[in-house]
Amino acid sequence: MKNLMHKTLITLAGVAVMAFSAFAIADEDKKASFAPDVPHPTNGSTECVEPEDEMKKNHMKYILHQRDETMYEGIRTRTYSLKECINCHVPENSEVRYGDDKHFCSSCHNYAGVSIDCFQCHMDRPMGKNPHKSNAQVHPPVEAEVADASVAGASNE
Amino acid sequence: MNKKAITNNETINISRRSFVEKSATAAAALTIAPGVLLNQVHAKPAGQPITDAKRWGILIDTAKCGNGCNDCVTACNEENGIVSHGRPLTDQQWIRKVKLKDKMTNHVVSLPMMCQHCESPPCVDVCPTGASFKRVDGIVLVDRHICIGCRYCMMACPYKARSFAHEEVEATVDYQPRGKGTVESCTMCVHRVDNDGTPACVEACSSNEHGAMVFGDLKNPQSEISRQLEKHGGKQIRADLGLNTGVRYRGI
Numbered sequence: 001m002k003n004l005m006h007k008t009l010i011t012l013a014g015v016a017v018m019a020f021s022a023f024a025i026a027d028e029d030k031k032a033s034f035a036p037d038v039p040h041p042t043n044g045s046t047e048c049v050e051p052e053d054e055m056k057k058n059h060m061k062y063i064l065h066q067r068d069e070t071m072y073e074g075i076r077t078r079t080y081s082l083k084e085c086i087n088c089h090v091p092e093n094s095e096v097r098y099g100d101d102k103h104f105c106s107s108c109h110n111y112a113g114v115s116i117d118c119f120q121c122h123m124d125r126p127m128g129k130n131p132h133k134s135n136a137q138v139h140p141p142v143e144a145e146v147a148d149a150s151v152a153g154a155s156n157e
Numbered sequence: 158m159n160k161k162a163i164t165n166n167e168t169i170n171i172s173r174r175s176f177v178e179k180s181a182t183a184a185a186a187l188t189i190a191p192g193v194l195l196n197q198v199h200a201k202p203a204g205q206p207i208t209d210a211k212r213w214g215i216l217i218d219t220a221k222c223g224n225g226c227n228d229c230v231t232a233c234n235e236e237n238g239i240v241s242h243g244r245p246l247t248d249q250q251w252i253r254k255v256k257l258k259d260k261m262t263n264h265v266v267s268l269p270m271m272c273q274h275c276e277s278p279p280c281v282d283v284c285p286t287g288a289s290f291k292r293v294d295g296i297v298l299v300d301r302h303i304c305i306g307c308r309y310c311m312m313a314c315p316y317k318a319r320s321f322a323h324e325e326v327e328a329t330v331d332y333q334p335r336g337k338g339t340v341e342s343c344t345m346c347v348h349r350v351d352n353d354g355t356p357a358c359v360e361a362c363s364s365n366e367h368g369a370m371v372f373g374d375l376k377n378p379q380s381e382i383s384r385q386l387e388k389h390g391g392k393q394i395r396a397d398l399g400l401n402t403g404v405r406y407r408g409i
Contacts, residue, residue: 121334
C-alpha cells in the first residue's frame, strides 16, 4: 500500500514536471523567434503591393525590373519602386540609417547576411518636403578668346 | 451542339456591337473637340514607355543670356543635390557658364554649356559597358548601375560635359541618385521631363528677366522651340563634328 502511494506520487510529480517544461519550451519559442522583427509600414497600411510571402522571396526582382523600366523607358510608376519601399517602410525624418538593425532593409539583410549597394547612391530614408539639397559653389565662368564661337565654344584652355 | 453554336454567335455579335458603339463615341469625341485633345498630346501616361515620337531639346539665346548671371547653374546644383568639395578642377559640374570673346570684334557672348544630348553621342560610342546610353526620346544618360567609372566618356565628350564623382555622395534627393565612382552629367532633368515638367535650368532662366532658354520637342513643328528654330535658326557648337546636338544656340 505504501509502495503504491509512493509510485503514484512519483508518477504525478513526473507528469507535472513534464507538462511544465513543455509549456516553458512553447513560451521560449514565442520569444526567441528566428525571423527578425521587420518594421511595418509607417503610413498605417497593412498590405504590401504583393502578398507578404511573395515580397519576402522576390522583392529584389520587382525592384530590379522597375529599375530598368525607369532608367530606359521613363516609366516612373511608384508601385514597385525602391523609393516607394523606403517612403512606406522608413519613417520620415528617421535617424535610422541603412546598416542599422532597426532600418527596414537592414533588419532582414543583416540577419540573412545579404550585402547590397543600393544605398551608396539611393536615399535610405524618405526625402521629406524641404530637403537641404546643395552647398555647391558656382565656379567662375570658363573664359576664352575665339575666332569663331560655334567652333571653339567648348574649349576650356 | 447547335444551341451552343448559336449562343457563341450571339456573344460575338453583342461584343461587336458594343465595339462599334465605342468606336463611334471615340470618333465623335475626336470630331467635336480636336483642339482640346491636341493640347493634351504632350502628356505621357505614367505607366507608358517613352517613344521616339519626341526628341527633347533646348534652345539658348546668347543675346538674352546674362553675362555674370548664374541662375541656371545654381538651379541645377540645387535640383540635383550637387555638392562642392572646394576643388574646382574635379568638383562635379553638370552645367557651367562659358564666356567667349571674339578676337577680332571683342564681342563677348555668355552661354551655359552642358550635355548637348547629341543624336550620335561619342560618349555612347566609347562606353565599354553600355552604361552610357541615349533614350529613344534623345536624352543621353549614364546608367550608374552598370557604370564602372572608367571615364572614357569624359575623354570622348567634346563639350567637357561629364563629371566624375570622386567622393562619397550623401544622397539628399530621392529622384536623382548619385554615387562615388561613377560618371554623371546633365540629365535634362529627366525626372521632371517624364512627369511633363521642364528642366530646372530652363525654369530658373525663365523666372528671372532673361528668359534665354526654351525647352521643348524638336520633332513637333508646333512646339515653341521648333517655331523659334524655324524663325531664327539655331547653331550647334562644334557642328563640324556632325553630332546633331539637341541643345542649340542663337547669337554665336
